[in-house]
Amino acid sequence: MSSGSIIAILVSGFFTGGLARFAVPGPDPMPIWLTVAIGLTGSIIGAVIGNALTDDNGFVISFLSFGIAIALVIAYRRFVQKRPAFGAGALEFPERGLGVGQQRERLQKLGIDVNALGERLRPDPKHVERARLETMLQELHHAGVLDDEELAAKRAALDDRL
Template sequence: MTATGIISALIIGLIIGALGRLVVPGRQNIPIWLTMLIGVAAALLGSVIARAAGVAATSGVDWIELFIQVVLAAIGVALVVGVGGRRGVSRY
């Protein structure tokens, strides 16, 4: 993978992760690097799912693939926030 490909994946991952954070209600206290990591993973997994379902090859913008990626990012953000929220300091 070239440097341009890595930079593109990080930018797309940040956008997909940010969209996933917007979908999840409430405040998410996760760092930007974790949002980017979730976004990159969701983008890759979403592309695989879209190709397997036969909806990745469309003319123009792949709205179905983008929808799948954002839903996966939202699920990833919700899981990370849920797991991280349980590790909070006890108030007693």
């Protein structure tokens, strides 16, 4: 196997692992070699299962490879980092795992509070509710249910309420 083939395989593993990390919400500080390993492992397992199920269908193999790489990222997060893959806890910076300590130190040297990262990523419930109600008022105005004066009155009432 040529060195060009090896580099192409490693780059492919890096992209697959990186996309899998991107698909799961929240920070995942891990070394590049682990990203490549997750991508390569997902690709190999996906190719074996895809070939067995579909007789060499590239579309199925690609999606299985990507799905298995995502499952590996979720498993790493659950069993190594001991945190959820989805929900509020997923947005918090991990406390354990490969490369987490070094990443925490780098961010703290830059003046970033890693413990507050998850809080910054969570939207404020009042802001979300206001945006939802504002959108509903705009839709009613565009549909002709509310005229300009009624829209202004409803917005003022919304300001008083929230």
